[in-house]
Amino acid sequence: MLKVKNLKAGIEDSQILKGINLEVNAGEVHAIMGPNGSGKSTLASVIAGKEEYEVVEGNIDFEGDDLLELSPEERAQKGVFLSFQYPVEIPGISVSNFIKTSISEQRKATGMKPMTTKDLLKMMRDKMELLNIKNGYLSRNMNEGFSGGEKKRNEIFQMAMLEPKLSILDETDSGLDIDALRIVANGVNKLKNKNNATIVITHYQRLLDYIVPDFVHVLHNGRIIKSGGKKLALELEEKGYDWITKEADNKWDKLKI
Amino acid sequence: MSISGFSEFESNTNDSILNLNKSLSQNGFTISIDKNTVVESPIEILFISTTETNFSQYRNLISIAENAEVKFVERIQNLNNSSSFVNNFTRINCDKNTKIEYNKIQNNTSESQLIDTVNVYQEQDSTCDINTLIFGGSFTRNNLNFEQNGFNCESNMNGVSVLDNNQLADNHTFVDHKSANCRSNEMYKGIYLDNSKGVFNGKIMVRPDAQKIDAFQSNNNLLLSENSSIDSKPQLEIYADDVKCSHGCTIGQLDDDALFYMRSRGIGIEEAKAVLTYAFASEAIENISVDQVKLLSKKLLAQKLNVELDFSV
Structure with a gap:
């Protein structure tokens, strides 16, 4: 589904991603872990199409399309979804209005008929139940005055409504207490099926207790330095990042010589 | 309630535009609302001109008696x-404990000029809302003058x-707090x-x-x-020493982070801009009760x- 090849990208003069290779297939859950500043969020932003980042080399293929040629909205319309680390507050637009606009624009772009208000409301109610969201939420302004947990839950709610093929969850666990974490993780698990894929970006192993990954990648200094199964995450929790980052640094230092 | 045509009434002013209105006007309306009357449906007033090179002075009088709405x-x-x-002048007399909402929709063609003056005289316990919605016109000037003559x-x-091309809109407001607790x-x-x-003054x-x-004033602007x-x-x-008066003015552009957020949800850039622009205006639009x-x-x-979006959910 997603093939990232030798991706090098940065912002202004500093290069952040220094050659990322990643392949994600339908039905898989990938976890990307790594210390602060390793490039995790940059990778997520580049896949979603944030324009501040400049791609200098490499490519991203999504189901045969060259993602880097597409605008952020076109990527979303193809089925790429980013759950933001810091969701943006938009005063003046209600959650229901935002989601309605988003769904109708996506359907328009893909040549589908608009959804009736009745169907839309029913779908919203079902998905709200899935995520334990209380009534009254739909008429609140988008993320305005939301707590950290509510903002993250709102991201997953949008994901549930838009039914993307590829979901990238950027630090969805940060700022969540254990109950909220469980609800969000349950939601993600219920939305998972053999046709979609999920990339979970996180610092901590904790989230991976609930969303069990098929693959774990460690990102350090703009490169994936180690990949493995779910056991790798447990190992990282126990030993920290140092043991692999040092190993990798040594290797790159040698190469420079 | 009575509704009739043009009637002459005084307006003490040195304003040349209002003097022009006084000397030339032959058209307009006179509306009186009897006391203790609540008018359920809004009254719609249309000034339509179809002639070439139209030059019109309208002069209107609204009187609302005690406890009317x-x-x-x-x-x-x-x-x-x-x-x-068009030079339009409306005088509104609000008696004690009255409630009035006046909505102006000014969506004129690009060759049209409008000067619109409303003078409001308020007595004790009255509330008067005036909402001015400008969507077009080469030159649109609104003068809203409020005189508060009683408590509360x-x-x-x-x-x-919302203006485009070479349009100009000028809102001048004046609130004269003559009485306490207002x-x-x-x-x-x-x-x-x-x-x-x-222009906002x-x-x-x-x-x-x-x-x-307690007086508050805010003027927020989006330069697109x-x-x-x-x-x-x-x-x-x-000139009084126990009052609370504040004002604020902002001038800015749309937030890039919010734009990216919307685009990442599949909303095209023009639509995303429109939604954010609507969100910006909605605070004022939501205050309208009709x-x-x-x-x-x-x-x-x-x-x-220029987008096909339905903001009404």
Whole structure:
């Protein structure tokens, strides 16, 4: 589904991603872990199409399309979804209005008929139940005055409504207490099926207790330095990042010589 | 309630435009609302001109007797593409404990000029809201003058201006707090595209005996092109010492992070801009109580921003 090849990208003069290779297939859950500043969020932003980042080399293929040629909205319309680390507050637009606009624009772009208000409301109610969201939420302004947990839950709610093929969850666990974490993780698990894929970006192993990954990648200094199964995450929790980052640094230092 | 045509009445003024209106006007309306009457449906007033090179002076009088309540929707429209000049003057007398909402929709053709003056005289316990919605016209000037002559009066003004091409809209407001324990509240939102220009001049006067006044004024502006501009000028003149008066003015562009957020949800860039622009204006639009006016404003806004979006959920 997603093939990232030798991706090098940065912002202004500093290069952040220094050659990322990643392949994600339908039905898989990938976890990307790594210390602060390793490039995790940059990778997520580049896949979603944030324009501040400049791609200098490499490519991203999504189901045969060259993602880097597409605008952020076109990527979303193809089925790429980013759950933001810091969701943006938009005063003046209600959650229901935002989601309605988003769904109708996506359907328009893909040549589908608009959804009736009745169907839309029913779908919203079902998905709200899935995520334990209380009534009254739909008429609140988008993320305005939301707590950290509510903002993250709102991201997953949008994901549930838009039914993307590829979901990238950027630090969805940060700022969540254990109950909220469980609800969000349950939601993600219920939305998972053999046709979609999920990339979970996180610092901590904790989230991976609930969303069990098929693959774990460690990102350090703009490169994936180690990949493995779910056991790798447990190992990282126990030993920290140092043991692999040092190993990798040594290797790159040698190469420079 | 009585509704009739033009009637002559006095207006003490040195203003040349109002003097022009007084000397030439032969058209307009006179509306009186009897005391203790609540008029359920809004009264719609239409000024339509169809002639070439229209030059009109309208003079209108509204009198609302004690404990009455009424809402108005006024539209001034030139249907002819030739040049047009309208000089409209409305006097509103609000007796004790009255409640009035006056909605003005000004969506004129690009050759039309409009000067619209409303003088409001408020007695004790009265509330008067005037909402000014400008969607077009080469030159649109609104003068709103409130005089509070009794305790516990409230004057509210909401404004939304959405302009493009070379249009200019100028909102001048003046609230004269002559009496104690009164309030005034102004919220003007301006959205400027292309080479359009906006002016906001809001003056609040608090007279020496008018203690415990709570006056608030805000003017927020979105400049959506390099060549659009806004001149904003708040003026406070305060002679009492126990009052709360504040004002704020902002000028800015749409938030890039919010735009990316919306685009990442599949909303195209023009639509995303339009939704954010609507969100910006909605605070003022939501203060309007007549649903049809709200709906029409949303429709006209979408039209002006050239998107097919329905903001009404």
